[in-house]
Amino acid sequence: MKTKILFYSFVLSGSLLSSAFSYAQVEPKEPDSIALATTEFENNFFEALKQKGIENYDKALKSLEKCLVKEPKNPVLYHEIGKNYLALRNFPEAEKAFLKAKEIEPTNRWYWQSLYDVYYQTKDFNRSIPIVQKLTEWRKEYYQEDLVSLYMYTQQFDKALALINEMEQTVGPSDKREMYKLQILSDNKYKKPQKETLEEAIKKNPKEESNYLELIYLYSESNQEAKAQEVAKKLEAEIPTSDWAQVSLFKFNINNNDGKKASESMFRVLESKKIDRKIKHRVLNEFLIFASNNSQYANDLEKAVNYFEDDKEVNVAKEVGKFFINKAKYKEAIHYLEKSLAEKPDDIESVELLLYTYAESAQYDNLLKKSTDYIDIYPTHARLYYFAGLGANQMKQFGKAKDWLDNGIDFVVDDVELEANFNRQLGEAYSGLGDIKKKEAYFAKADKLIKSKSNK
Incomplete structure (x- = not known):
């Protein structure tokens, strides 16, 4: 959830004063007494702003209380009082002041926002919800993001899921909402109807990639691999450029012992700029296990390893070499460890592993x-x-x-x-x-x- 810290930008030339002074209850007075009262209010109000600016919140509050004597129904004063109490972390008094400001002027968004600040900082998420629902009247998409998180925090998953689906249609997907959605859908309560909903959505809009991916995930989670594969094939047919379809198809082809198709899908994944490097590592690991038992795919494995030559985090060739050492396949281990050292000649661990492999394979020269x-x-x-x-x-x-x-x-x-x-x-x-x-x-x-x- 985004931290909500909003400030008034007060312009001393009059924007604040026009707001604060417009609520003055002026009784008929002599001109001199009117000038004196106005000057006194101004002095106290600006003194409050000054003291708040240098973090003397108690002094600021005293000046604002003096202003309230003159203008007891001025919402700007209550809002300023609330902000000072919030800075002091006196949440009950801050809440009381913001509620009063909102009561006097319910159409001012900032008073609702400040009340939300209080409830969010005190983790009172249930009381935050109606405030944020009101705030969506001013900035719908912005506050809907917060509302999704609040529904998740309060375990109102039905409302969260409905809002997530709505926002996918109006503003598009986001990583955070996608994470929430997967969390909700992992509950068996949601799986069957959600599958039906996704199948219907695919029929209505066969070019929307995310629906296929979610359906593949749901079928895979419930061990319906055949159905998941069927969806992946539909995705590939409808959107031939979909790299994500290849991630699923790779897994199915490996499971079906179809090395040719698996390698084709793997290279599509490795070449993709959309797919995260961690997923690419996972795909390579699965193909490595497959290729170690099917030596005819050794060339495909080496080609795949070459995709990771510039990887700054993992020395992939070395890790493949370790894998073959554990399998006591020293010829293959030597090949990848020598490849590793060609890329990073100062890696002492690769040196030691290579020497160990020479010793185990009796290559003493x-x-x-x-x-x-x-x-x-x-x-x-x-x-x-x-x-x-x-x-x-x-x-x-x-x-x-x-x-x-x-x-x-x-x-x-x-x-x-x-x-x-x-x-x-x-x-x-x-x-x-x-x-x-x-x-x-x-x-x-x-x-x-x-x-x-x-x-x-």
């Missing part, structure tokens, strides 16, 4: 070369030395392995498992070099470290 290359860039990163030592041991370059491991173990900090792995590889290196005593010492140290970790 690549493991040794890539790890030593990155040591030049990150000379204090312990895990790079570990992978270099592992690769060198597997390549039977035991002297190089010992050197890499000796140089890197000092960089291990608070990582017992990594330290144990360093010691194991040092044991392997000394075993290859024929030093059995040191081999057994390093293996024993590794075992001790693992036992100490398990005892914690």
Whole structure:
């Protein structure tokens, strides 16, 4: 709901005075006494404005009370009194003053608006509703937005839904009202009649995209997937340019194991400027799972990943690489991790994942070369030395392995498992070099470290 803070723009040259003074109850007096009374009223009124302007609300109220003695039926004075009490958060007195102003001059919108300010700040939403209903007489569309929210806050969902539907026809949809509508329609009470209403609306106006989308949502929520797919196909036929139809059709095609049609819908979604990036990520994730079980769509998957090359929030190629690591599909994992590093070469997590994948797939020559290359860039990163030592041991370059491991173990900090792995590889290196005593010492140290970790 929009915060309602409205101020009078008083122009000292006379707009305020003409309003305030027009309510004066003037008895026949001598000219001098009239001038004196008018000057006294002016002085008190302007003093009140001045004190309110510097946030001396109590002093402002005292000056306004003096004005009331002269003009007890002046609504402008009560409105000013109410505004000062509202600033002091004295809501009962503010309400009383605004009610009095409204009673004297019920056609002045600002008096109703100020009363709404009181009820909104005190979260008295039930009393706000009739005030806002009155305010719609002046600015219908503006205050209808507030009225929708007030109906939601007071759980008058029938009224909220009726007003939302009316506003969709008069001013068009909005994200906030759409959210409210979905919240209401999630209640089973509304689903059946709403489906019928939407079906009828589609017949009357087959080019209104939002009706199809809401109907697809309702059918999907009630597990009527066949009906939802039917609506999506109607939407595609009536509005071929609808990108949202492709979101639904993609899901149906995946569920039907139709990879060709699913990929076609996916690319329409990925190319769309209307569809949120989060939805595009969701579509890619579903296609990734599908493609991992259907290798003939590997090229489509890679093409889809390319759409996210400029994504500043998520390194998509790296995430796809992680997915394939979890599936123990190391060839695919390596492909996407190398792709990730081509885009972001300084991503150390991608480097470590790639080295791990080389090790798991026994690509020890690549493991040794890539790890030593990155040591030049990150000379204090312990895990790079570990992978270099592992690769060198597997390549039977035991002297190089010992050197890499000796140089890197000092960089291990608070990582017992990594330290144990360093010691194991040092044991392997000394075993290859024929030093059995040191081999057994390093293996024993590794075992001790693992036992100490398990005892914690």
